[in-house]
Amino acid sequence: MDGKNILILGGTGDAISIAEKLSLIENYKIITSLAGVTQKPRLPIGKAHIGGFGGREGLINFLEANKINLIVDATHPFSTQIKENAIFASNELSVPIIHFVRDQWKMEIGDKWHMVDNQPEASDKLRELSSTRKLKVFLTVGRKGLADFADILNSKFVIRSIEKPSALERFSCAEWIEGRGPFSFDNELKLLQQEQIDIIVTKNSGGLSGKTKLLAARTLGLPVIVVRQPPRPLGAKCNSIEGIVELSLKKVGEA
Structure with missing residues (x-):
């Protein structure tokens, strides 16, 4: 057979x-x-x-x-x-x-999301929000999306990935953290607090594994720039x- x-x-x-x-x-x-x-x-x-x-x-x-x-x-x-x-x-x-x-993430009470349609829009929104003060940004958009943010000078970035991304060299102020998910809520809460993160930039990847950082952001009252999923x-x-x-x-x- x-x-x-x-x-x-x-x-x-x-x-x-x-x-x-x-x-x-x-x-x-x-x-x-x-x-x-x-x-x-x-x-x-x-x-x-x-x-x-x-x-x-x-x-x-x-x-x-x-x-x-x-x-x-x-x-x-x-x-x-x-x-x-x-x-x-x-x-x-x-x-x-x-x-x-995957089921998409949906904004709930307590969330402070800025919804955008693509990464260039996310980059523009971050420029707007960082125009008055320097922000520390937890940037979680994947390796291919990092370049859209490299020329934002009035921010410090924290980037986490399995391997060190080559695009890191293009940032004027960025810190790389090695890590492979999934990450627990406690892990994400600790990272956001220790790194003194002001804002998160992420994609609406959906599912359970990436949602913990959003729950941690809600707990701390942090704003999040969220890129909508493609059709x-x-x-x-x-x-x-x-x-x-x-x-x-x-x-x-x-x-």
């Missing part, structure tokens, strides 16, 4: 959990793709494809060469390019695709790992 080859587009903790659950289904063979931006990534169960595909055509070639029966998109909500490429390849080859979507992809989607498993079984069966 032939197995089912499942490609998980990963790079998130969600992808690791999905790979673990799907690997329990008999005859499911799991391949998880990782972007390769960190030297020591957390490796999922099953095979790992580390590095990009080479655009749309490269992804199509990969799907054909590995006889992929199902694509599970578990990439970061802001990883729009790979999502677009995956949808294109899915349509070209008639390979079904399922999107894992969600069309097609089959689910906000739970159990739901992804159910959809997978509906799309391709068990064998």
Whole structure:
């Protein structure tokens, strides 16, 4: 009996959990793709494809060469390019695709959020808020987004990541903290207090793991600049790992 080859587009903790659950289904063979931006990534169960595909055509070639029966998109909500490429390849080859979507964070009583549509707007908002006094900023927008803030001189930045980002050199005043999430509420509260943070800049990545810094900010009454999520992809989607498993079984069966 032939197995089912499942490609998980990963790079998130969600992808690791999905790979673990799907690997329990008999005859499911799991391949998880990782972007390769960190030297020591957390490796999922099953095979790992580390590095990009080479655009749309490269992804199509990969799907054909590995006889992929199902694509599970578990990439970061802001990883729009790979999502677009995956949808294109899915349509070209008639390979079904399922999107894992995290529940977005919603502002609640006590939050002091400044909502913006993209990172340039977040940068402009920070310039506006720091125009009258120097702010200490906890900048949590990911490696690729750091450059938008490097020329803001009237702020001191605290940047946390798994590995030291090359963009750090472009900041006139920045401190790097090594760390791999998820981080507890107590951890985030302690960091904000010890570093004497005035404001946080972050993306609305959704899910539980990144929300603790927002809860800590609410506790301390700190303002947060929040970048809204891009529009969600069309097609089959689910906000739970159990739901992804159910959809997978509906799309391709068990064998």
